[in-house]
Amino acid sequence: MNVEQLSATLAAVASPQRMLILTELSAGRVHVSELARRVGMSRALLYMHLAKLEATGFVTTALELSPEGTALKHVSLAPFSLTVDIAVITQAVANAATTHE
């Protein structure tokens, strides 16, 4: 984990809106339109937040067909636990930003 990755990961979760999304998902997976209604935001905006959460591994998505035949994009919470202390940070800084891992 380099400093750019750690920063992106922490930034993804450091948002009240995205914390609300994660909380809503903790009860179980939900499709995008329903999730948008529950958290009270437009689908377009939710897509932006989901893109950040998915890119950093906090959620996963799966496009599936409903029994009625319409496509539903299900969003699921991915298990995670982050610990941030000075050792983690110095380690991330030590890894060059250009390093793959």
Add this chain to the structure above:
Amino acid sequence: MNVEQLSATLAAVASPQRMLILTELSAGRVHVSELARRVGMSRALLYMHLAKLEATGFVTTALELSPEGTALKHVSLAPFSLTVDIAVITQAVANAATTHE
């Protein structure tokens, strides 16, 4: 810890520049101008970053007189360890933003 506080805390540390500052401070306390030289940024910009780190408790500052009589603002790393998982987030979301703690 409510969602606003948790968000501010995570956002404070979710910055490559501020991670570099914390790493530099892990070797010991440094005064502001010296720290600015070491991390390669202007003092004005460093003050902005330090304000965020101090507001969220990652660093402490102390204004002291040097042996030569000039004032030096020493910056010290505060011990910290954050754990972020879904329980921490749901708990923060459950606490109203207007709640004090």
Add this chain to the structure above:
DNA sequence: TGCAGGTGTAAGAATATAGTTACACCTGTC
């Protein structure tokens, strides 16, 4: 007096993030 080396901040520019609106397209049902 004139530097050198500090502290502290205001004001504006540049950039990134967040949010809105509107569109195209799909399936099933009345």
Add this chain to the structure above:
DNA sequence: GACAGGTGTAACTATATTCTTACACCTGCA
């Protein structure tokens, strides 16, 4: 066909964050 309810995204606006520049003021010293 028209409608309800989905997915997906482009383009734009609004706002927040980051960064630069410039200033005022202080102490010690040649």
